[in-house]
Amino acid sequence: MNHDTPERDPDGAAQRLRDDSDAHVIKCMGDVDMGLVEGEGVRVRDADGNEYLDAISAEWVLNLGFRHPEIRQAMEEQFGKIDYVSPVFEDEARTAYAKKLAELAPGALSKVLYGLSGAAAVEGAMHLAMRTTGGTDFVCLDAAFHGRTFATIGLTYVNPGMVEGSNKGLDRYLPRQMRVPNYNCYRCPLKLEPGSCDLACADHVDWALDKGHLNGPAGVIVEPFQANGGMVPAPDGYLERVHEMAKAHDVPLIVDEIQGALCRCGPMYASERAGIEPEMIILGKALGGGLPLSATITTPEYSELLPWEYGFTQAGNPMACAAGLAMVEIMVRDDLPENSERLGNLMVSELEKIQQDSSLIGDVRGQGLMIGVELVRDRETKEPAFEETDKLMAACLEHGLMIGKTGPVFGSNGNVAKFKPAVNCTEEDAMEMVELFGRALRDVEATL
Numbered sequence: 094m095n096h097d098t099p100e101r102d103p104d105g106a107a108q109r110l111r112d113d114s115d116a117h118v119i120k121c122m123g124d125v126d127m128g129l130v131e132g133e134g135v136r137v138r139d140a141d142g143n144e145y146l147d148a149i150s151a152e153w154v155l156n157l158g159f160r161h162p163e164i165r166q167a168m169e170e171q172f173g174k175i176d177y178v179s180p181v182f183e184d185e186a187r188t189a190y191a192k193k194l195a196e197l198a199p200g201a202l203s204k205v206l207y208g209l210s211g212a213a214a215v216e217g218a219m220h221l222a223m224r225t226t227g228g229t230d231f232v233c234l235d236a237a238f239h240g241r242t243f244a245t246i247g248l249t250y251v252n253p254g255m256v257e258g259s260n261k262g263l264d265r266y267l268p269r270q271m272r273v274p275n276y277n278c279y280r281c282p283l284k285l286e287p288g289s290c291d292l293a294c295a296d297h298v299d300w301a302l303d304k305g306h307l308n309g310p311a312g313v314i315v316e317p318f319q320a321n322g323g324m325v326p327a328p329d330g331y332l333e334r335v336h337e338m339a340k341a342h343d344v345p346l347i348v349d350e351i352q353g354a355l356c357r358c359g360p361m362y363a364s365e366r367a368g369i370e371p372e373m374i375i376l377g378k379a380l381g382g383g384l385p386l387s388a389t390i391t392t393p394e395y396s397e398l399l400p401w402e403y404g405f406t407q408a409g410n411p412m413a414c415a416a417g418l419a420m421v422e423i424m425v426r427d428d429l430p431e432n433s434e435r436l437g438n439l440m441v442s443e444l445e446k447i448q449q450d451s452s453l454i455g456d457v458r459g460q461g462l463m464i465g466v467e468l469v470r471d472r473e474t475k476e477p478a479f480e481e482t483d484k485l486m487a488a489c490l491e492h493g494l495m496i497g498k499t500g501p502v503f504g505s506n507g508n509v510a511k512f513k514p515a516v517n518c519t520e521e522d523a524m525e526m527v528e529l530f531g532r533a534l535r536d537v538e539a540t541l
């Protein structure tokens with residue numbers, strides 16, 4: 094690591110990047126004063142020459158780390174053949190990737206509807222569900238995150254900016270949504286205790302499907318591990334229960350695995366953890382091996398669309414499909430579900446050891462390499478430690494570690510530190526991440 098660079102921005106390149114970016118780039122997803130210019134594996138370098146250990150896979154998009162040589166080779170081979178094929182034609186890479194995704198998917202999921210971004214794939218799932226059921230109303234969770242387009246923002250309420258936007262008139266574009274209480278065993282919205290609650294939060298889904306809709310239910314959409322809503326895993330039995338309810342009402346269970354799939358929560362598809370075979374799984378983020386690509390994978394029953402009602406010129410881009418297919422083949426070949434599960438368990442148990450001596454850590458939770466550490470000022474009252482979490486993020490950077498931050502209620506005021514490292518990282522990488530985190534936490538706690 095070269096983290097002790099003495100002189101900041103010696104040739105002014107970082108400042109020039111900042112100035113040009115401020116002048117020409119609209120920053121709609123936050124604005125961190127740091128330019129990232131080079132990456133390799135789990136290491137990334139900023140424009141000042143500082144190196145960081147990346148514990149978040151570059152916004153959980155590079156599930157095999159920066160510039161994986163075999164993904165690069167797959168991109169080069171594809172570029173050597175053909176670099177774009179319109180969605181109206183057949184394409185080898187697009188077809189091969191759809192076939193592989195279907196082969197690995199649970200149950201009868203065999204048809205792939207490609208999109209470009211996560212939100213675009215969620216909209217694809219909404220189209221498919223509405224077309225088949227004839228309903229228009231979706232059940233979604235209180236702190237869900239399904240995107241920021243006009244249709245998906247209605248199913249997403251984690252950020253005050255979004256609420257403000259919809260209050261200022263954007264809500265005329267929103268679909269009908271039936272919002273139900275979150276699953277969150279650390280902060281149960283129903284004030285119940287895990288173990289004795291009988292999953293009462295799930296019962297609200299049944300009520301919504303039965304009585305909560307105006308124009309007929311179209312589906313239930315749920316993340317298997319709520320990410321932006323606070324890094325919260327669905328409790329055991331929840332997805333199974335909700336799936337039974339959806340089936341009883343003849344609507345699809347749509348599992349948004351945009352973050353959870355591709356070995357992030359352990360298995361290739363997060364739904365496998367619960368042993369469910371949902372009617373749709375939505376994929377994004379890492380799906381294109383680092384290039385923009387998303388998809389809804391669905392059953393033949395839910396695969397009907399009218400001509401031109403959905404689609405994108407660049408959907409299923411062959412370069413992205415070739416890169417994604419190479420990534421998935423590596424995941425299978427190298428048994429990365431097992432690596433994610435094993436290292437995730439190890440990281441959680443090391444973080445729990447740090448928790449024992451910490452005044453700030455309230456809860457550690459994870460599935461595979463999808464891990465959240467919730468900071469609170471008081472373990473009894475669970476008052477969120479927002480400022481301390483900001484300080485911890487800064488201290489981690491000081492120690493050369495990049496982590497993320499989220500929820501549990503509003504993304505921009507988060508008190509949950511998140512780890513989502515590359516799923517092919519080594520035990521040494523994972524332990525170094527925890528070690529640096531522990532040091533940063535001690536620095537912050539020493540100031541309290």
Ligand SMILES: Cc1ncc(COP(=O)(O)O)c(C=O)c1O
Nearest residue numbers: 210211212238239240349351352
């Ligand atoms: C669970 C989930 N769904 C949907 C989205 C939207 O994806 P995108 O930003 O690619 O549109 C995100 C993005 O963070 C997400 O985490």
